Amino acid sequence: MRRLVLLRHGRTEWNDTGRAQGHADVPLDDVGLAQATEVAPHLAALRPVAVWTSDLLRAAQTADAVAAECGLAATRDERIREFDIGPNRVGLTSEEYAERFPDEHAALVAGEIETIPGRETREDVLARFVPALTSYVDALGEGETALVVSHGAALRVAVPAFLGWEGDPGESLGVLANCGWVVLEHSASTWTGGVEQWRLMAWNRIA
Incomplete structure (x- = not known):
């Protein structure tokens, strides 16, 4: 079994006031910093072997807090940014x-x-985001977990696409809370005759 945990960044002042962020480099506010600190030990308990993060400040700050708890360094990747x-x-x-x-x-x-x-359109985001996720899981060994820190809207379209769901089902998924996380697992199931595949195991878990 391999596992991918995808975390939305903590709160920013613009989140709190309903201002669109996109690629703006908005930092976490005090609540967001506290959220990142609170979620860090929960995710560290999953023993991730790697942490990848959007290079935008709000995600990178969140990832650095979690990575420090894990004894790791977060790797920045602009491919998993929010929608422009x-x-x-x-x-x-x-x-x-x-x-x-x-x-x-x-x-x-x-x-x-x-x-x-x-x-950016949905297709634009998927063209950069899904290959990034694929490269992360290809680097995982059996029994390993990796953490990805990104953004709410991008995750809502990228996760279903990565799982191979047809159409655009993102709107049927609830909005991810700040520092809410998603769990994907790659394992065999009796329902698929023992074939291994990626599955959504949890959506919007919070500390």
Whole structure:
């Protein structure tokens, strides 16, 4: 059995005030730092052999707290960043975005993401995120666990795609809490005739 644990970063001030972050390098606030400290021993108890993290500050700070508890160093990887939401959305609440950029907001609501300047689509994110996850699990030996620290929206699309689920089922998964984590396991099952495959074992566990 191999195991992959995927953790959303701790809270930022922008999370608390409903401001979109995307690729903005927003640090954890005091609550987020406390969340990272609290979750660290829970994940360290799983004895991960490696920690990979988005290079954005809020994820990297979270990963460093957990990695230190594990006696490891977190490896930064820009492939597991959050969605790039375009320059006009960053730092704004939904209401502010609708007021300042009504055409873009209307396109977002309509699902016409590809028309918004600078905004990544689901396909864009999957093209970088899923190969990253694949490279991590390929490095795992039997019985080993790895930790990945990333972002809520990106994880909601990447996890189903990595598992081979059809369509876009991310919206049917609950929103990950700050420092909520996901557990994937690669093992055999009698339901599949003993064939080994990756399975979702837990979604949005919290300390």
